[in-house]
Amino acid sequence: xxxxxxxxxxxxxxxxxxxxxxxxxxxxxILALVLYPLISGSSASYLEQLYxxxxxxxxTLLLILIKGYILVxxxxxxxxxxxxxxxxxxxxxxxxxxIDCVILGERMYFWQHFFLFNIFAFGFMYxxxxxxxxxxxxxxxxxxxxxxxxxxxxxLFNSLNAAISLIRLRPYDAETLxxxxxxLFRAQLRDGSQNSTLGQEIEWAQEYIAIEQIRMGHTRxxxxxxxxxxxxxxxxxxxLQPLLENAxxxxxxxxxxxxxxxxxxxxxxHWIYIRIENPYVPTESQENAKPHKGNSMALHxxxxxxxxxxxxxxxxKSRQLDGIFRVxxxxxxxxxxxxxxxxxxx
Numbered sequence: 330x331x332x333x334x335x336x337x338x339x340x341x342x343x344x345x346x347x348x349x350x351x352x353x354x355x356x357x358x359i360l361a362l363v364l365y366p367l368i369s370g371s372s373a374s375y376l377e378q379l380y381x382x383x384x385x386x387x388x389t390l391l392l393i394l395i396k397g398y399i400l401v402x403x404x405x406x407x408x409x410x411x412x413x414x415x416x417x418x419x420x421x422x423x424x425x426x427x428i429d430c431v432i433l434g435e436r437m438y439f440w441q442h443f444f445l446f447n448i449f450a451f452g453f454m455y456x457x458x459x460x461x462x463x464x465x466x467x468x469x470x471x472x473x474x475x476x477x478x479x480x481x482x483x484x485l486f487n488s489l490n491a492a493i494s495l496i497r498l499r500p501y502d503a504e505t506l507x508x509x510x511x512x513l514f515r516a517q518l519r520d521g522s523q524n525s526t527l528g529q530e531i532e533w534a535q536e537y538i539a540i541e542q543i544r545m546g547h548t549r550x551x552x553x554x555x556x557x558x559x560x561x562x563x564x565x566x567x568x569l570q571p572l573l574e575n576a577x578x579x580x581x582x583x584x585x586x587x588x589x590x591x592x593x594x595x596x597x598x599h600w601i602y603i604r605i606e607n608p609y610v611p612t613e614s615q616e617n618a619k620p621h622k623g624n625s626m627a628l629h630x631x632x633x634x635x636x637x638x639x640x641x642x643x644x645x646k647s648r649q650l651d652g653i654f655r656v657x658x659x660x661x662x663x664x665x666x667x668x669x670x671x672x673x674x675x
Contacts, residue, residue, distance in 0.1 A: 340454035341461055342413045345397030346663065349640035354453060358390050361449055385429045385442055392424045405663070414454065421450060491544040506543045509536040516567060524638075525568065526665045527594065527601065528560025534569040534592070541577050550581055551589040558594035562601050563663040565634050572605050572631070572656055580607030580654060601660040609654035628656065635660075 343350045366378035373381070397417065400407060407413055425446050429435050435442060488510055495503035516533050535554075542550045552573075573590065581588035591606040628647055635643035635658075644659040 339458060340414050340451060341458040342408055342417055342454065343397070343457050344408065344640075345394060345401045346661065347640050348642050348661075350457070351394060354394070355390070357453055357456075358386065358449070362386055365445070385425075385433055385435060388432075389425050389428050389446070392428070393421050396420060396424065418450060418454075422446075488540055488544060495543070502543050506540055509540050512536050513540075513570070516570075524563050524665065525566045526560060527558055527562040527564050530564055530567070530569045531556055531560075531594075533567070534573050537570050537573055538577075538590075545582070549587045550577060551587065553589060553591045555591070555593040558596045558601050558603075559662070559664075561664050562596070562660070563665045564601075564660060565631075565638055568631070568658075569603075569605075572628075575628075576605060576607035576654070580609060584608070584610050596662055599662050601662050603656075603658040603660070605656045606653050609649055609652055 343354060345351065362379065362382055365382060366375050369378065371378055400417075407416070410416070425443070426439075429442050430439055488506060492503045492506045492510075495506070513533060513536060531554075538550065538552050569592070573592070576590045580590065586608075588608040591604070593602075593604040595602045628645065632645050635645055639661060642661045645656065647654070647656045649655075
């Protein structure tokens with residue numbers, strides 16, 4: 330077991346679903362293939378060595394990428410297993426041996442290729458481990474900023490005051506408001522490192538909107554939901570609620586006019602697209618009765634969390650149109666894996 334823990338701390342398994350990881354793996358392989366003939370000291374010409382080594386490295390790398398993508402997609406929790414590095418490396422060795430020894434019949438140079446393959450594989454897994462450990466401080470900072478920026482104090486106090494004022498006249502609304510508020514705070518107390526699902530995020534967002542509609546009125550706070558993406562799509566924890574809080578706080582509460590927030594979710598092939606739009610009134614405008622500071626904190630925080638979770642596969646953009654503030658998010662579609670331990674009481 331100590332050996333396994335050392336392997337886990339020194340090497341990590343690349344996420345073969347991530348385009349950034351696959352790009353780094355391919356570019357590193359090409360760089361190694363181009364540089365090795367220059368330092369090998371072989372009497373063969375550079376182009377001849379390049380061709381010889383490409384013959385076994387290219388198909389080996391291609392099959393490893395296909396195998397890794399299939400395994401991680403079918404068994405996503407295998408990445409978190411303490412045996413993941415060993416399991417994947419042994420299967421990679423089997424692929425390498427099959428191509429080099431059986432397909433190409435390179436038995437004379439098998440051990441040379443075996444040595445080069447292991448150096449490259451462990452070197453890349455070590456570099457991935459170093460890259461992830463370098464992100465740990467940023468991850469902790471992002472979680473902390475997410476915790477401190479989730480629910481604004483004014484929203485909490487106004488919601489509690491609204492519940493107090495409704496207890497006698499509209500007890501059902503007061504009860505609904507407090508239940509939704511309790512559910513939101515229960516969500517806040519969850520570990521920020523845990524992932525959520527799009528369906529759960531929609532539910533929390535709707536509970537938040539229900540609170541605002543009771544507090545400010547259904548006619549003033551209007552939301553148009555167009556949810557066409559799978560509910561089981563994996564998302565970062567608390568993806569939508571802070572954005573909708575921004576939309577209400579900056580787009581509706583800052584003016585005396587009713588406003589409509591639009592939430593659109595769609596799936597296109599392997600991607601999930603989310604668009605949130607809210608009314609936009611410039612701070613210097615006379616219509617802005619309660620000018621609030623910019624809403625860049627939640628967007629910046631979310632951008633950090635998406636980068637840490639999906640590398641460069643996720644994209645978030647915001648822009649101001651004619652009277653509208655729009656946020657567009659693109660996530661890779663991954664089904665939320667079920668925890669078998671929880672199902673069987675483990």
